[in-house]
Amino acid sequence: MQGNTGDWQTFQVVRKKHETEMIASFHLAPCDGMDVPTFRPGQFLTVRLPAGEGGVELLRTYSISSPPDERRFFRISVKREPAPAGLSVPPGRVSTHLHDHVQVGQNLTILPPRGDFVLSEPSQRSVLLLSGGVGLTPMVAMAHRLAAQGTRRTWFIHACENGRAHAFRDEVASLAARAANLRTYACYNRPDPADREAGAFDAEGLLTAEKLQSFLPIDDYECYLCGPPGFMQALYATLIGLGVCEQQIHYEFFGPASVLKSGKTSQGEANATASQAAPAVGAGAIVTFARSGFSVRWDERYNSILEFAEAHGVSPDFSCRAGVCSTCRCALRSGAVTYFEEPLAEPGAGMALICCSRPDGDVTLDL
Amino acid sequence: MFLRNCWYVAAHDRGVGRALTPTTILDEHIVLFRTADGRPVALEDACPHRKLPLSKGRLHDAAVECGYHGLAFDGTGHCVAAPTQGNIPPSARVRSYPLVERYGMVWIWMGEPEMADPATIFSVPNDGDPAWGRTHGGVMELDCNYLYVTDNLLDPSHVAWVHVSSFAGAGTESQPLKIDVSDRGVVVSRWMMDRAPPPYYGPMLRFSGNCDRLQHYEVVFPSIGVNKSIFTPVGTGGSAEILDPRAFVNISYNFITPITAKRSRYFWYQHRNTDPLNEEITRRMDDGALAAFLEDRDILNAVQIGMDEARTPHLDLGLDAGALRFRRALQRLIEAEATARRDSGST
Numbered sequence: 199m200q201g202n203t204g205d206w207q208t209f210q211v212v213r214k215k216h217e218t219e220m221i222a223s224f225h226l227a228p229c230d231g232m233d234v235p236t237f238r239p240g241q242f243l244t245v246r247l248p249a250g251e252g253g254v255e256l257l258r259t260y261s262i263s264s265p266p267d268e269r270r271f272f273r274i275s276v277k278r279e280p281a282p283a284g285l286s287v288p289p290g291r292v293s294t295h296l297h298d299h300v301q302v303g304q305n306l307t308i309l310p311p312r313g314d315f316v317l318s319e320p321s322q323r324s325v326l327l328l329s330g331g332v333g334l335t336p337m338v339a340m341a342h343r344l345a346a347q348g349t350r351r352t353w354f355i356h357a358c359e360n361g362r363a364h365a366f367r368d369e370v371a372s373l374a375a376r377a378a379n380l381r382t383y384a385c386y387n388r389p390d391p392a393d394r395e396a397g398a399f400d401a402e403g404l405l406t407a408e409k410l411q412s413f414l415p416i417d418d419y420e421c422y423l424c425g426p427p428g429f430m431q432a433l434y435a436t437l438i439g440l441g442v443c444e445q446q447i448h449y450e451f452f453g454p455a456s457v458l459k460s461g462k463t464s465q466g467e468a469n470a471t472a473s474q475a476a477p478a479v480g481a482g483a484i485v486t487f488a489r490s491g492f493s494v495r496w497d498e499r500y501n502s503i504l505e506f507a508e509a510h511g512v513s514p515d516f517s518c519r520a521g522v523c524s525t526c527r528c529a530l531r532s533g534a535v536t537y538f539e540e541p542l543a544e545p546g547a548g549m550a551l552i553c554c555s556r557p558d559g560d561v562t563l564d565l
Numbered sequence: 566m567f568l569r570n571c572w573y574v575a576a577h578d579r580g581v582g583r584a585l586t587p588t589t590i591l592d593e594h595i596v597l598f599r600t601a602d603g604r605p606v607a608l609e610d611a612c613p614h615r616k617l618p619l620s621k622g623r624l625h626d627a628a629v630e631c632g633y634h635g636l637a638f639d640g641t642g643h644c645v646a647a648p649t650q651g652n653i654p655p656s657a658r659v660r661s662y663p664l665v666e667r668y669g670m671v672w673i674w675m676g677e678p679e680m681a682d683p684a685t686i687f688s689v690p691n692d693g694d695p696a697w698g699r700t701h702g703g704v705m706e707l708d709c710n711y712l713y714v715t716d717n718l719l720d721p722s723h724v725a726w727v728h729v730s731s732f733a734g735a736g737t738e739s740q741p742l743k744i745d746v747s748d749r750g751v752v753v754s755r756w757m758m759d760r761a762p763p764p765y766y767g768p769m770l771r772f773s774g775n776c777d778r779l780q781h782y783e784v785v786f787p788s789i790g791v792n793k794s795i796f797t798p799v800g801t802g803g804s805a806e807i808l809d810p811r812a813f814v815n816i817s818y819n820f821i822t823p824i825t826a827k828r829s830r831y832f833w834y835q836h837r838n839t840d841p842l843n844e845e846i847t848r849r850m851d852d853g854a855l856a857a858f859l860e861d862r863d864i865l866n867a868v869q870i871g872m873d874e875a876r877t878p879h880l881d882l883g884l885d886a887g888a889l890r891f892r893r894a895l896q897r898l899i900e901a902e903a904t905a906r907r908d909s910g911s912t
């Protein structure tokens with residue numbers, strides 16, 4: 199066994215289904231016929247594509263959209279990322295590969311569920327699920343759990359282009375038909391004539407504070423927010439304006455985290471579904487795992503380089519995770535780190551303790 | 566290995582009387598007794614003639630007489646009688662250790678006598694306040710290095726496995742611990758908001774319903790554990806300084822005195838801000854503390870053997886963060902003291 203193979207597991211694609219023109223679901227089952235590991239609604243899987251022609255391995259994360267009680271397979275639902283209009287750049291690599299080349303019967307290498315954008319379970323507060331575009335995938339898993347429990351008043355509010363882009367409409371509608379605690383609200387930016395005929399949506403245009411106020415009863419909500427950065431910034435400000443306190447707003451970015459609170463627009467807005475591999479959005483150091491042979495942009499959501507490495511399938515040695523045992527000591531081939539917890543013993547020149555540090559600019563680690 | 570220029574608890578004051586009582590502190594053999602007028606005395610427990618322990622001799626009004634040839638020493642360690650030859654050799658003297666009685670205990674200064682300043686004795690807030698109740702406390706010996714005891718006093722997590730019967734449950738808390746290192750020692754603490762009061766403390770609370778709760782585990786140099794619990798009505802927690810009048814405070818003081826590198830003496834008592842005269846509560850708290858400390862002793866004695874005989878390296882876990890930071894800081898003080906001693910030319 200190599201030191202850093204992590205918990206990578208091989209799963210088989212047992213079903214592929216087009217949810218919309220742009221979004222395809224993949225059902226992934228363990229190759230050994232066992233149940234899938236349990237997960238908390240909102241968590242994601244990490245998918246690894248082996249190094250191809252360019253020689254770089256690609257890692258992408260996809261939220262689990264299947265019901266948490268479904269133990270036979272995980273479902274991920276992937277939006278095809280074309281090149282942004284007007285740019286002559288290649289289309290999204292992993293999403294395009296999954297759409298065009300991954301078929302039923304093939305295997306995918308994944309990491310078990312991770313992430314802490316999860317439904318807070320012991321709470322009995324009312325819930326607002328607010329999604330834009332493909333950002334609804336974690337909400338679908340949460341809606342299944344909330345409908346199955348049947349106790350917490352829940353609104354599933356979704357914004358998308360039109361009915362053709364509205365994934366899981368029937369699945370969520372049938373949940374709402376059975377669960378009295380779950381209600382839905384759809385806001386289409388540019389509905390088709392067919393949508394109008396079918397009465398398929400509740401509101402038209404962008405989702406605004408006035409629209410939310412028009413139907414939401416006053417309540418003490420716990421909010422879950424996921425969608426393109428522009429959508430998230432607007433909705434975050436709207437929720438704060440409606441008196442929801444910051445601690446009750448949970449959110450997930452499908453790309454590098456951008457600034458939510460300052461009101462400053464981050465550059466990420468231009469590229470609504472920017473991925474980790476997309477060009478720099480805000481400041482972000484490049485972390486290179488030299489022995490594993492890949493580089494990833496540092497993500498502020500991770501607390502330490504150790505956590506970040508683990509999220510990308512590298513498994514460095516550790517014991518205390520508190521800066522006191524030196525087990526996680528590793529050579530810094532280049533760059534520097536800053537400590538948020540002072541190491542008990544100096545790691546020595548050219549070395550770093552990665553459980554209690556973050557990159558200070560680009561770094562290359564001997565991992 | 567030990568910090569010397571500091572005060573340790575040598576004994577409960579009820580443990581020192583008109584009898585010669587041998588003890589060992591920081592590897593030094595000492596004899597404790599009281600003079601006829603009640604002052605406690607600590608002398609080196611070895612006669613300068615043939616090193617017979619003075620504790621094997623006889624205690625007179627103001628002097629200890631050696632049990633072999635009768636050299637006698639007063640409370641300052643000076644020889645006051647040499648019955649076999651009449652004149653007293655000037656070099657016939659034993660070391661005398663500064664002592665102070667405070668908080669019902671006899672404190673001893675193990676370092677350079679001229680540096681002994683009673684103002685630097687660990688201070689107990691609210692001592693003597695008639696609104697506070699104090700337990701009788703106790704003393705016991707452990708067969709382990711004193712730093713395994715300070716490790717234990719900075720580690721709330723062991724409660725869930727070691728004190729299953731006494732305070733069960735507290736180790737499953739997910740609220741993270743805060744670690745503060747200062748020049749007084751290390752504090753590992755957390756506030757837990759809106760919790761049901763634990764059954765052990767419930768009967769002592771002057772309010773009903775849930776509580777905000779502080780767990781404060783502190784070790785002060787050289788090796789004094791202060792374990793403070795606060796239970797205050799929901800919404801009033803968050804600060805140990807500004808307390809709601811209904812808050813219940815209990816502080817457990819744990820004074821660890823190293824005997825040798827592998828043996829330690831443990832003195833303790835508890836201090837609470839309620840029911841000062843309630844003997845029933847005092848007895849219950851004394852019983853609870855003793856039961857818990859016996860559970861710790863059983864584990865720590867076995868840890869010393871396990872570590873001595875280890876054939877493979879041991880691990881440090883996240884739960885050790887406070888303890889290891891304490892060890893490091895104390896080590897620095899001990900090294901600084903040794904350097905100062907070398908520089909000043911004394912031994």
Ligand SMILES: Cc1cc2nc3c(=O)[nH]c(=O)nc-3n(C[C@H](O)[C@H](O)[C@H](O)COP(=O)(O)OP(=O)(O)OC[C@H]3O[C@@H](n4cnc5c(N)ncnc54)[C@H](O)[C@@H]3O)c2cc1C
Nearest residue numbers: 259260261276277281287289290291292293335452473475
């Ligand atoms: C926690 C989390 C959960 C997620 N869940 C989901 C999910 O459930 N469903 C989902 O579909 N996605 C999800 N994502 C997003 C997903 O991980 C990928 O980021 C997404 O699929 C795009 O990856 P890609 O490899 O296809 O695109 P990349 O190859 O990374 O490219 C991204 C975009 O940049 C463009 N581009 C390429 N080169 C350039 C250039 N030189 N200049 C400018 N633009 C360029 C591409 O055309 C594309 O539009 C999630 C992300 C996170 C972080």
Ligand code: FES
Nearest residue numbers: 519521524526553
């Ligand atoms: S894991 Fe112990 S110092 Fe990093």
Ligand code: FES
Nearest residue numbers: 723726868882884
């Ligand atoms: S878990 Fe701590 S000694 Fe075994």
Ligand SMILES: [Fe+2]
Nearest residue numbers: 717727857861
């Ligand atoms: Fe204990």
